[in-house]
Amino acid sequence: MPYEGQQASKRGHIDIVKNDDVKKFLSECTYLTHPGDQAGEVIAALYQQAPVCTELPRLVIASDGSTYSEAIDKKFPSTQVGYVKTSFMAFDMGDYNGLVKPGSQFVDPYAAASLHNRARAVAFTLPGSNVRYKGLQVQDGFRQAVYEQLSDERTQIPRGGFSVKDMLYHLEGGQIVIEKCPSCGAAGSHVFKKGEDERDCSSCKAVVYVTDSLRIHEQISDQGDNSSAITRFMNAVEHLQLATLLKAMADNSLSTVSSAAIMVDGPLALFGQPARYHASIQAFYNKLFERCAAADLPPPLIMGLQKDGMVMEHARALSSHLKSGTFCPISDEYRAKFINGIAPLTDNFGHETYYGQDFIYKTDSGRIFDLCLAYPFANKQNRKEFSRQKAAPQNYDRWLARAFALIRHLEFDLYENSVVPVALAHRHASISLSPGGTLLDVLTRKHLS
Ligand SMILES: [Zn+2]
Structure with missing residues (x-):
């Protein structure tokens, strides 16, 4: 995650909080401010002595x-x-x-x-955006890339074994259901079990992947x-x-x-x-x-x-x-x-x-x-x-x-x-x-x- 200020605005810096329109607007807002001495003492009274031990993880x-x-x-x-x-x-x-x-x-x-x-x-x-992986539509290519990379060697433990994709099954009790086709939106359940990670949509023939349950592709636009x-x-x-x-x-x-x-x-x-x-x-x-x-x-x-x-x-x-x-x-x-x-x-x-x-x-x-x-x-x-x-x-x-x-x-x-x-x-x-x-x-x- 970026440190504060790492992704600064491209626009020039304008001190808008000093602007009169903004000042007037803010006078009608509630927002977090520095606690005064009295408020600080009230909050501090809620704090308790931290328990102590010398045991450290190995x-x-x-x-x-x-x-x-x-x-x-x-x-x-x-x-x-x-x-x-x-x-x-x-x-x-x-x-x-x-x-x-x-x-x-x-x-x-x-x-x-x-x-x-x-x-x-x-x-x-x-x-x-605008990149078609393996000739697919942008979103479908994104889904396929996510599936491939969460299944392949980079996340497998042991080598050739259990991957992040497999962890999804483990987390969800062995079976994952996706209710509609992520490509065309056609209703109809796609059921996934270990070893059955891909399903074809009967409407658009697109491949549906178990990792589509992460739904990250939904935010991808062409x-x-x-x-x-x-x-x-x-x-x-x-x-x-x-x-x-x-x-x-x-x-x-x-x-x-x-x-x-x-x-x-x-x-x-x-x-x-x-x-x-x-x-x-x-x-x-x-x-x-x-x-x-x-x-x-x-x-x-x-x-x-x-x-x-x-x-x-x-x-x-x-x-x-x-x-x-x-x-x-x-x-x-x-x-x-x-x-x-x-x-x-x-x-x-x-x-x-x-x-x-x-x-x-x-x-x-x-x-x-x-x-x-x-x-x-x-x-x-x-x-x-x-x-x-x-x-x-x-x-x-x-x-x-x-x-x-x-x-x-x-x-x-x-x-x-x-x-x-x-x-x-x-x-x-x-x-x-x-x-x-x-x-x-x-x-x-x-x-x-
Ligand atoms: Zn479909």
Whole structure:
């Protein structure tokens, strides 16, 4: 994801908030502002002492994604190709510890560079506007490219085996139904099962793929900007690849997955057309938590970290009022009252998209984090009750202290309000020109046996 300001407007900068028309308009609006001292104290009183432990995960996997949409020929700016890169950093905590020189609070840049060199990327190339893949219509070509690339070697674990495409079946209980033809729109169910990934539409004869259930192609137009579809693809594929990695690890050794932490850049959520899969990812992780509990093992830490967005902006504005070493879950009431400044829009924030709960945490050293922990519930039945339970800290007893310990261990002056692995994954995703590899390369043989 781009850092703030990375995609600046092409137009010149005009200070419109100083414009009289705009000032008048804003006088009739409600919006988030800096909390005054009194309001800051009221909110800070909701924060509680963060639980402490010294237990750290043995394996950390951090991820970040980047997208590029670019004209193939500068003379034809509307003819574009999309490129998505998902970068993963996996390291054993023992290796990481060498990163800090004894007695110093700073990261050894050489050790950081060597860790960075171990980041692995999986890249996807997609047709954008005006590009006909294999002679198909733009949207149909996009569907085929998504199917091919989510099935092929780049996401298979083990090699020649289980891919992100197969993970879709696993998430949805073995069968996926698409209600209408994605090409001509003709009604009629297309039923997919493992090994039966393609179906022909009886009306238009187009091939329908199981990966069409992600519905990303719906945002693709023949002409015009397709960068939002490419961004949706990146968001979905990053979360699906992490779930695929965890499944592969769990199938080999539950104790490896139990001692692992996943750190995603951004919230634990799937947005836009692929959002339906957020629910089955939530269920999948909860099944994994239960399997660990049944084996008397701690559940893995699955965490999103946001460096921007409304929660983070609120947290930064509030930070001076907060005591170090405190935290607060962002309940729907909190979000409505202090962040959005308006009544809740739904019974349950993120009902269609989120599979994790936001917490604001101020570390002992005074840095502020917005972390998102996977919901410890298999589903969201009963919206109102779920909205209450998801923000009750006692439901996160198995994770909170470990999550805070991990953040404290990985925070460094070098990376303001970020942690080293996520910052390195971000750097790898955004600037490294290394070619894409396979998801299998993210883990060493040791992690898969
Ligand atoms: Zn059709």
